[in-house]
Structure formats: structure tokens, C-alpha cells
Amino acid sequence: MSAGQTRRVALVTLGCSRNEVDSEELAARLAAGGWQVVDDATTADAVVVNTCGFVDVAKKDSIDALLAADGLRAAPGAQTSRTGDGVAPVGDPAGSPGAGPRAVVAVGCLAERYGAELAESLPEADAVLGFDAYPDIAAKLRAVLDGERPAAHTPRDRRSLLPITPVDRGRAAVAGVVVPGHGTLASETARAVAAPVVRRRLDDGPVAALKISSGCDRRCAFCAIPSFRGSHVSRPPEDILAEAEWLAGQGARELVLVSENSTSYGKDLGDLRALEKLLPQLAATAGIVRVRPVYLQPAELRPSLLEVLLTTPGVAPYLDLSFQHASPTVLRRMRRFGGSVDFLDLLRRGRALAPALGARSNVIVGFPGETAADFDILTAFLEEADLDAVGVFGYSDEEGTEAVGLPGKLDPDEIEDRRAQVADLVEQLTAARAERRVGExxxxxxxxxxxxxxxxxxxxxxxxxxxxxxxxxxxxxxxxxxxxxxxxxxxxxxxxxxxxxxxxxxxxxxxxxxxxRARVPGTPPGVREGTAMPGRDVPLAGARA
CATH class of the missing domain: 2.40.50.140 (Nucleic acid-binding proteins)
Known part of the structure; x- marks a missing residue:
């Protein structure tokens, strides 16, 4: 590549909306470092795959994406040869548009969780970079293109990076820890891109995720996420509000508030009612018509927060509740709280505040020790809960979690059979719930x-x-x-x-x-957006998954 020529990078995002926010942070850092962010990976010099490391299916999808990116090197005119120090193009000038990428880099949760192990097992990736590499991602990517193969990090439990007690995690304690998605104007990168946040939107849709916190202090027996995402860290409210205003200026109309556990927001800021105060402020942001908090922990959903969630104008009357099961016995083994009685009471209180309430949840079927009676409790709960959407997962061991060592493991075929039964039931129940909305x-x-x-x-x-x-x-x-x-x-x-x-x-x-009515980003309120996104004819129903 000739001196001064702009290098191009494509970002591929797997997993949840939190990862989407992280990818947009990476895009801003790369742009500030002189990279041109492109949509088409075949025109990029490098492809950065933001991976997911949550469950086996997500891990497989991430590895498949990395292999697919590596396969683009073989596109016409992009033949490459691998060397011990990186990737060298063969028969095509370095950096020719459309020649295919010369480097594939893994970032994200899978990279953070497995580090050197992933790098060793997946030589197709030229680098495996953890979260600590994010602030310097532009320089690290340049080094990879220049032939370096950086050593992958040795994973560590990121909970060890911060004080155990939430109130001790003040700004000074957090300042030296990289927390993806928490960039602010105080950083050099933000000043370089002349934005109040370290973020560059990768699409122009009217819905945008907004990260309010990261990490989790809970110790659910089946979940490995806290080990690689770290302890709970709340973003300062002024940073969140500044990013909300910036997103509105970029054309966002709905803000989906994401985290690992949104109901914990503020506990490390010394204010357990911080989310109750923040929601009305976010809903009042000019240009924003809907705020939607997600990832709510039922055990932490106190009455005052429930009321603010469901009665504040501009906040969607919607509860994303991680029930995970309904049998108290199974939930205790999961190191969670509650049961069908508690959860049904929570839903009743929610519907009393917002009769048109939308409610979704996730459940895990086949957890160690789950009996036929436990399974019946779960299905009976789902039949009574009247949820709008339910994600159904079959249990699988996640290394490093307490559940791996629990007795009473079910046969994988039995787990799949139970999962399929619940999935079929949920499909019927949620379809019936949707039918009851006819006339609304x-x-x-x-x-x-x-x-x-x-x-x-x-x-x-x-x-x-x-x-x-x-x-x-x-x-x-x-x-x-x-x-x-x-x-x-x-x-x-x-x-x-x-x-x-x-x-x-x-x-x-x-x-x-x-x-x-929407408005053109950057124009005063009341100026209507003049063009619509080109669409396509699709069936009236079933258009989206």
C-alpha cells in the first residue's frame, strides 16, 4: 500500500445489541485513526469480526463468520499466501479495491474469553484481540496489515479488575479499566472525531441501542458472562444523556437501553434510584419518541422502578424479564430467586399499571436436576403468564460455571426433547397473545x-x-x-x-x-424528513423474525 493511502476496514457483528454498540465504538476509533469504514468486506483491507461467546451456537456462528471472512481472500484477484508473520498478497497490488481482505481479526466476547486458545485453534485469524486492545485498535490493525502477528492475550476473570463492593467502583477505580461502549468526550478519541461520544453509527435506522452499564455482579450458576464482561459498572448519567442527544441528532427515534443487568444501574454510583431518575430525562430528549429498557432482573425490579418503567410518557410499556425458569427448586440451583407465584404477581402488577403491557422472557430447559414436576411447573407458568415473546434454550455446560459440576445432568436427547416441547408451546401461546391484540x-x-x-x-x-x-x-x-x-x-x-x-x-x-413525524438529522424539531428508505414488497405478516 502506498504511503498516505487510506486503508479500509469492514466490521462484522455477531450476537447481541451490546455488541452492536461495541462495534460502533470500534468504528469511531478506527475512523479517528485514519481508517475508512466500509460495508462491503470484499473491498476492505481488513475485516474485524466482533464475536459472541455466550453459548455453543453463538460461538459456532462467530467461528463461521471468521472462516467466511478468511474465505474472501480467495476472491478473484485476491490470491494470498500465508506466512509466519502475516498475510502477503500474491499477484495483486496491496490495497486494490475489491481484491478482498488481507487481514482477518477477531475481537469481542469470544476473543476476550478464549484469547490465545482461540488464536491457536483458528490460524485463519491474523489476530485475536481482547477488550484491552480497543483503545488502540487502529494502530494494532495497521500493524497486522504490515505483517505483524500480535500475541493473543491470556484470558483473565475481568471481575478481578475492579473492587468487589459496588460503591468502591468510583470513576477513579474504573478509569484504568477498559469497558467497551463507555467512551465519552473526555477521551482523546472522542475529541479526534469531534463527537460527544466514541461512536460511529453503522446504519441509519431509527432504532439505536444505548449502553447504560456493563458487566454483572450476579452469580447465576449457568452463566459465564461476568467472567469476561466483568463486574457491574454504570455509566454516569450525564454521559448517557449526551449520547442520547447525539443519537437523536443522527436520526435515532427509539433508544433501546442495553446492559447485562439494567435493574442494577446506579448501585455503584451510590443511587439505587438512578434509573428511575434517568428514564424521564431520556424520554424528554428532543427527537426521541420511545425509550425501551431491556435486560431486567426480576429479583431487582422494585415497585417504584416498575411504576416508572410503565407509566412514564415516552418509555415503552414493556418488560424484558429474565425468568429463566418457574420452578423455585430449579431457580435455587441456578442461584436465582423467585418462582411462578412471584413472577405471575409481577406480571399482574405490571398489567395493572399498563393494560397493553408487552412482556418477553427467556427460559432454560433441562438444567441439571430438573425433574418432570419442575418441567410441568414451567409449562404451566408459561400458559398462565401470557407473554408476547419467549426465547427457549436447552441447557448446555459452559466451562468455568458452577453448573458444570452440578449432579443430575440430563441426557442431551432428553434436553432437546423438552426444549422442543416448550418451543412448540411458546409458539402457540405467543401467536394466541398476538391474536388477542386484534382491535387494539x-x-x-x-x-x-x-x-x-x-x-x-x-x-x-x-x-x-x-x-x-x-x-x-x-x-x-x-x-x-x-x-x-x-x-x-x-x-x-x-x-x-x-x-x-x-x-x-x-x-x-x-x-x-x-x-x-421524523426530521432530517441535524435540523430543528418540526422539519420533516423528506425521503423514505427504499423498501420492498414482503408478506403483510411474518415479515420479520
Whole structure:
């Protein structure tokens, strides 16, 4: 590559919305370091794969993505030869657009969790970089392209990096620890990119994740996440509010508040009611029409927080509750609290505050020691809970967790059989719940508009990308409602729509009115966005997973 030529990098993100935030931090750091961030990996000099290390399926997906990125080196005109010091192009000028990447780098949770072990088992990756490499990612990536093969880190329990007691994790204690997604204006990178946050959006959709904290202090027997994400660290509220304003200026209309455990927010700031104070402030951010906290721990959902979550204007009446099971016996073995009685009471209190409440959860089937009676308690709970969406996972051992050593392991075939039974039950129950929403008027944030005259987005009870979607028939669409006054609906508009049908968890609705119009990023409130995102014709229901 000639001197002064801009190097190109593509980012591939696996896993959860927290990883999406981390990828956007990496994009900002790379851009500040002179890299051009591109969407097409075949035009990139380097591909950075932000991996997931949560469960076996996620690990496999991450490894497959790394292998796929490595396979792009063999694209026409991009033949390469591997050397002990890196990757050397053969027969093609270094840096030719479209030649395919010359380096593949693993970052993210899988890289942090396994480090040198991953590097040894996956030579296709030219570097495996942990979280501590993020602040200097631009220079490290340049070194890889220049032929260096940096030594992968030796993983360590990141909980050991901070004081055990949350109140001792003040800013001074956290200052020397890399916590992905917590960049602020105080950093050199933020000043270099002239932004209040270390972040560069990788898409222009109206929904954006906003990280409010990282890490977790709970010790669930099945979960390895705290070991590589670390202890709970809350972001200062002023940093979160500054990022919310920045995201609104970038065109975001809904903020999905992400973390490992959102209900713990503020305990290390000396204020257990910090989230209750923060939510109304976020909802008041100019341009933001919906705030959606997710990753809520039922055992920490005190009544005052529940009330703020479900009665604050601009905060979605929605609960993302990690129940994991309903049998008190199984939950104790998991080192969790509660049971079906407690959880049903929580849902009843929530629906008393917000009758149209949206509620989702995840459950683990086949945990060590789970009996047929425990399984029946779980299915009975699901039948009564009336949840809008449920993720169903079969138990599998995660190295380094307490559950690995528990007695009473079930046969893998039995676990899969129970998982399939619960998944089938959940599919029926959530479809029936969606059918009962027919006749309701819902508020839909428009994310896409098709050429066929339909708008697609999520209602307040639907978390984007996980809980289904709503197809809104616009005036003039075949079979749609009559004409309406005013400009056409655009991406980013918040619209009212009357539900007329359902397919699975997806809804079909007729347009009623525009509640809040989008605006062009960077323009004053009230200036309407003039163009809609090009769409495509898709089935009215079942358009989104």
C-alpha cells in the first residue's frame, strides 16, 4: 500500500445489541485513526469480526463468520499466501479495491474469553484481540496489515479488575479499566472525531441501542458472562444523556437501553434510584419518541422502578424479564430467586399499571436436576403468564460455571426433547397473545416502507429484531384504509395503527394517523424528513423474525 493511502476496514457483528454498540465504538476509533469504514468486506483491507461467546451456537456462528471472512481472500484477484508473520498478497497490488481482505481479526466476547486458545485453534485469524486492545485498535490493525502477528492475550476473570463492593467502583477505580461502549468526550478519541461520544453509527435506522452499564455482579450458576464482561459498572448519567442527544441528532427515534443487568444501574454510583431518575430525562430528549429498557432482573425490579418503567410518557410499556425458569427448586440451583407465584404477581402488577403491557422472557430447559414436576411447573407458568415473546434454550455446560459440576445432568436427547416441547408451546401461546391484540390501536415506529404501500416497524410491545413486527397498510395500498391528509408516511415516523390481524407474533394493522413525524438529522424539531428508505414488497405478516 502506498504511503498516505487510506486503508479500509469492514466490521462484522455477531450476537447481541451490546455488541452492536461495541462495534460502533470500534468504528469511531478506527475512523479517528485514519481508517475508512466500509460495508462491503470484499473491498476492505481488513475485516474485524466482533464475536459472541455466550453459548455453543453463538460461538459456532462467530467461528463461521471468521472462516467466511478468511474465505474472501480467495476472491478473484485476491490470491494470498500465508506466512509466519502475516498475510502477503500474491499477484495483486496491496490495497486494490475489491481484491478482498488481507487481514482477518477477531475481537469481542469470544476473543476476550478464549484469547490465545482461540488464536491457536483458528490460524485463519491474523489476530485475536481482547477488550484491552480497543483503545488502540487502529494502530494494532495497521500493524497486522504490515505483517505483524500480535500475541493473543491470556484470558483473565475481568471481575478481578475492579473492587468487589459496588460503591468502591468510583470513576477513579474504573478509569484504568477498559469497558467497551463507555467512551465519552473526555477521551482523546472522542475529541479526534469531534463527537460527544466514541461512536460511529453503522446504519441509519431509527432504532439505536444505548449502553447504560456493563458487566454483572450476579452469580447465576449457568452463566459465564461476568467472567469476561466483568463486574457491574454504570455509566454516569450525564454521559448517557449526551449520547442520547447525539443519537437523536443522527436520526435515532427509539433508544433501546442495553446492559447485562439494567435493574442494577446506579448501585455503584451510590443511587439505587438512578434509573428511575434517568428514564424521564431520556424520554424528554428532543427527537426521541420511545425509550425501551431491556435486560431486567426480576429479583431487582422494585415497585417504584416498575411504576416508572410503565407509566412514564415516552418509555415503552414493556418488560424484558429474565425468568429463566418457574420452578423455585430449579431457580435455587441456578442461584436465582423467585418462582411462578412471584413472577405471575409481577406480571399482574405490571398489567395493572399498563393494560397493553408487552412482556418477553427467556427460559432454560433441562438444567441439571430438573425433574418432570419442575418441567410441568414451567409449562404451566408459561400458559398462565401470557407473554408476547419467549426465547427457549436447552441447557448446555459452559466451562468455568458452577453448573458444570452440578449432579443430575440430563441426557442431551432428553434436553432437546423438552426444549422442543416448550418451543412448540411458546409458539402457540405467543401467536394466541398476538391474536388477542386484534382491535387494539398500537403505536408503530416506521423502520421501512415497501413499494407496495406498506410500512413496517415495531409496536411498543415488540422489541426490535426479537419480538416480531407490525405491517401497517397505508392509504392507497391494496385493501388498505382510505386516503389521509398530509405528507406521506416516512421512515422514522411514529404512527397509530389499528390491528386487524396476526400471523404468529407479527401483526397486520391499518394506518390511522401520524403521531410524530421524523426530521432530517441535524435540523430543528418540526422539519420533516423528506425521503423514505427504499423498501420492498414482503408478506403483510411474518415479515420479520
Amino acid at each position: 390501536t398500537v403505536e408503530v415506529l416506521v423502520e421501512e416502507i415497501s413499494d407496495g404501500g406498506h410500512a413496517y416497524g415495531c409496536a411498543a410491545h415488540q422489541q426490535p429484531e426479537t419480538d416480531g413486527a407490525c405491517a401497517v397498510r397505508l392509504p392507497g395500498a391494496p385493501g388498505g384504509p382510505g386516503g389521509a391528509d398530509g405528507p406521506p408516511v416516512a421512515v422514522g415516523d411514529l404512527v397509530a395503527a389499528r390491528v386487524i390481524g396476526a400471523e404468529g407474533v407479527d401483526l397486520v394493522a391499518d394506518f390511522v394517523s401520524v403521531l410524530d
